[in-house]
């Protein structure tokens with residue numbers, strides 16, 4: 009099933025006192041359930057801007073962006089917020105955990121916005137999610153007592169606790185060493201496989217990109233399939 013579809017999308021911003029700047033130019037991409045997509049590109053090539061569109065945080069300046077077969081611009085801002093909360097999980101380089109709160113409290117947070125069973129059973133569900141990322145023994149630890157890799161695992165648990173259909177990861181391993189980074193990616197992949205979610209990963213790291221099944225490169229706002237990485241993936 010197609011989750012997201014972009015056709016000839018541009019994103020232009022108008023900074024005050026500066027000429028208009030086209031950050032994304034003619035971007036087309038389809039994201040299906042279970043997809044594993046990587047996007048690599050230099051700093052400033054438009055990766056985060058693209059991720060903000062995929063996450064329904066911004067709208068295209070022109071072109072088509074559809075979520076679940078419906079143009080995103082036909083949703084109200086409130087509907088987009090609801091879809092994002094229920095169906096999209098973001099993972100960032102900075103873990104963005106609430107500092108004074110325990111791991112369990114951090115992971116419970118998104119479930120406060122859920123309904124029915126997810127809301128009423130939120131503590132149990134959050135504890136199970138932390139168990140799944142290997143932190144069942146650290147439920148009561150605050151972020152300052154956790155290593156970088158552990159903090160990222162809490163952040164992953166928080167992003168995935170509502171069972172999103174689309175996981176968007178922006179440099180998820182950027183602040184971690186090589187081994188910890190690969191472990192974190194394995195973890196995200198395992199949760200995505202369990203839930204059937206699609207995963208789009210933005211990365212500078214070819215080893216992280218090689219884990220995906222579809223490879224793209226973003227260059228000055230233009231998205232193209234990355235033949236080199238695709239060939240490397242076939243050999244692996």
Ligand SMILES: Nc1ncnc2c1ncn2[C@@H]1O[C@H](COP(=O)(O)OP(=O)(O)OP(=O)(O)O)[C@@H](O)[C@H]1O
Nearest residue numbers: 021023029031049050051052053054055056057058
């Ligand atoms: N709201 C904005 N106003 C003006 N310029 C912007 C705005 N948003 C992004 N840009 C510019 O657009 C370009 C792309 O930004 P973006 O954050 O998407 O890059 P990126 O590929 O994620 O880079 P990095 O790898 O450093 O995170 C940059 O040159 C940035 O300065």
Ligand SMILES: [Mg+2]
Nearest residue numbers: 055056057178
């Ligand atoms: Mg970025």
